Amino acid sequence: xxxxxxxxxxxxxxxxxxxxxxxxxxxxxxxxxxxxxxxxxxxxxxxxxxxxxxxxxxxxxxxxxxxxxxxxxxxxxxxxxxxxxxxxxxxxxxxxxxxxxxxxxxxxxxxxxxxxxxxxxxxxxxxxxxxxxxxxxxxxxxxxxxxxxxxxxxxxxxxxxxxxxxxxxxxxxxxxxxxxxxxxxxxxxxxxxxxxxxxxxxxxxxxxxxxxxxxxxxxxxxxxxxxxxxxxxxxxxxxxxxx
Amino acid sequence: xxxxxxxxxxxxxxxxxxxxxxxxxxxxxxxxxxxxxxxxxxxxxxxxxxxxxxxxxxxxxxxxxxxxxxxxxxxxxxxxxxxxxxxxxxxxxxxxxxxxxxxxxxxxxxxxxxxxxxxxxxxxxxxxxxxxxxxxxxxxxxxxxxxxxxxxxxxxxxxxxxxxxxxxxxxxxxxxxxxxxxxxxxxxxxxxxxxxxxxxxxxxxxxxxxxxxxxxxxxxxxxxxxxxxxxxxxxxxxxxxxx
Numbered sequence: 154x155x156x157x158x159x160x161x162x163x164x165x166x167x168x169x170x171x172x173x174x175x176x177x178x179x180x181x182x183x184x185x186x187x188x189x190x191x192x193x194x195x196x197x198x199x200x201x202x203x204x205x206x207x208x209x210x211x212x213x214x215x216x217x218x219x220x221x222x223x224x225x226x227x228x229x230x231x232x233x234x235x236x237x238x239x240x241x242x243x244x245x246x247x248x249x250x251x252x253x254x255x256x257x258x259x260x261x262x263x264x265x266x267x268x269x270x271x272x273x274x275x276x277x278x279x280x281x282x283x284x285x286x287x288x289x290x291x292x293x294x295x296x297x298x299x300x301x302x303x304x305x306x307x308x309x310x311x312x313x314x315x316x317x318x319x320x321x322x323x324x325x326x327x328x329x330x331x332x333x334x335x336x337x338x339x340x341x342x343x344x345x346x347x348x349x350x351x352x353x354x355x356x357x358x359x360x361x362x363x364x365x366x367x368x369x370x371x372x373x374x375x376x377x378x379x380x381x382x383x384x385x386x387x388x389x390x391x392x393x394x395x396x
Numbered sequence: 397x398x399x400x401x402x403x404x405x406x407x408x409x410x411x412x413x414x415x416x417x418x419x420x421x422x423x424x425x426x427x428x429x430x431x432x433x434x435x436x437x438x439x440x441x442x443x444x445x446x447x448x449x450x451x452x453x454x455x456x457x458x459x460x461x462x463x464x465x466x467x468x469x470x471x472x473x474x475x476x477x478x479x480x481x482x483x484x485x486x487x488x489x490x491x492x493x494x495x496x497x498x499x500x501x502x503x504x505x506x507x508x509x510x511x512x513x514x515x516x517x518x519x520x521x522x523x524x525x526x527x528x529x530x531x532x533x534x535x536x537x538x539x540x541x542x543x544x545x546x547x548x549x550x551x552x553x554x555x556x557x558x559x560x561x562x563x564x565x566x567x568x569x570x571x572x573x574x575x576x577x578x579x580x581x582x583x584x585x586x587x588x589x590x591x592x593x594x595x596x597x598x599x600x601x602x603x604x605x606x607x608x609x610x611x612x613x614x615x616x617x618x619x620x621x622x623x624x625x626x627x628x629x630x631x632x633x634x635x636x637x638x639x
Binding site: 203205207208212213215216217219220221223224226227228231236237238239242243295300301304357377 | 446448450451455456458459460462463464466467469470471474479480481482485486538543544547600620
């Protein structure tokens with residue numbers, strides 16, 4: 154099924170040895186199919202064209218890893234919180250698994266240093282490439298070792314050591330209402346606007362802009378309007394030193 | 397882990413026997429934990445309150461099944477199309493797995509007749525409840541039999557017999573351009589507007605409205621603007637007998 158990946162088979166280089174050491178460190182086992190992990194380190198900005206015109210990069214693995222991660226975290230939360238409704242489960246999952254937290258995770262486990270990326274192609278931001286790479290890595294572990302192994306890897310080696318679930322659940326500070334209360338007390342005119350919806354093939358992102366007395370003071374983005382507003386409000390609260 | 401589901405243990409009724417027969421027919425095996433499948437048949441409109449205030453319905457299973465289905469189909473397409481990029485894979489997955497196709501699937505396999513739902517609570521439409529139930533059923537199979545079994549069940553008993561993948565991939569008719577060409581030929585003024593974004597906790601839906609010479613002729617919805625426009629354009633093409 155994954156024969157095509159063996160086309161890239163080659164002798165182990167110094168870089169491969171570093172990669173194998175990193176995988177052992179992160180996953181706890183030696184990789185079986187190293188070609189998969191080599192692909193994880195190939196950002197599309199440096200992708201080579203395959204003989205048939207197809208560009209080899211970590212994007213396909215990212216697509217797969219994203220889906221596997223979603224399923225594993227859904228399963229974990231479902232079983233951990235038997236009396237919570239699906240709204241709660243969905244919300245906590247999106248707090249655990251989003252671009253920003255995945256980028257942080259990539260840095261915590263240290264795979265970010267392995268990425269081959271050309272940042273001079275201005276399109277790419279540091280913010281997303283490492284989170285994308287984290288998903289690609291998960292996709293590689295899934296293909297290399299199967300669902301059950303990958304499930305354990307995600308929960309025991311990524312989620313439990315690097316996230317404080319209780320804190321994530323508790324974190325319900327409503328920065329928007331803090332800001333509104335403050336504006337009423339200080340007699341300021343405040344507006345929350347959704348200015349942009351950035352859409353790519355899989356994700357939508359909203360951008361909220363906050364103006365106070367006609368002056369733009371903060372902007373924030375998020376996967377829905379509410380989150381975008383909360384993120385913008387958080388920055389505005391910091392700006393006005395309200396937190 | 398899923399002990400709480402055993403709280404609902406009770407003697408098999410006539411309804412249970414029908415349910416077991418249906419499961420055997422759809423999945424190919426007898427269920428191990430019938431309580432899971434009983435829950436699949438409970439729409440939130442008739443949900444009973446649990447002793448601790450928690451409402452038992454198929455919504456939690458739907459959340460889980462949605463994630464598992466996404467992962468399985470992602471994996472299947474990843475391996476089936478080794479030289480297609482992630483944009484293609486994402487697009488084909490969303491054509492396979494969307495509310496409408498899942499509703500059709502539920503009817504094809506016949507689980508829709510098993511649902512306990514109160515349609516007099518006007519909030520619910522036939523359109524989504526059966527698709528949601530299909531996802532809940534997949535969630536139940538996953539919990540009952542594990543990932544590997546569920547993977548085979550989804551591919552061999554749902555996708556392969558009920559979908560024509562080649563046709564789904566071929567289906568690229570661009571109704572919007574058919575409509576625009578027609579309007580230019582007929583000297584009509586045509587507008588495509590995105591009027592509403594309906595958002596619930598997990599899904600966003602766009603609504604496109606098409607006006608011709610100032611008169612609304614069609615509307616359509618979809619998970620992104622392009623799809624909403626295509627759906628509206630398809631209806632407009634039918635209205636003007638262009639297809």
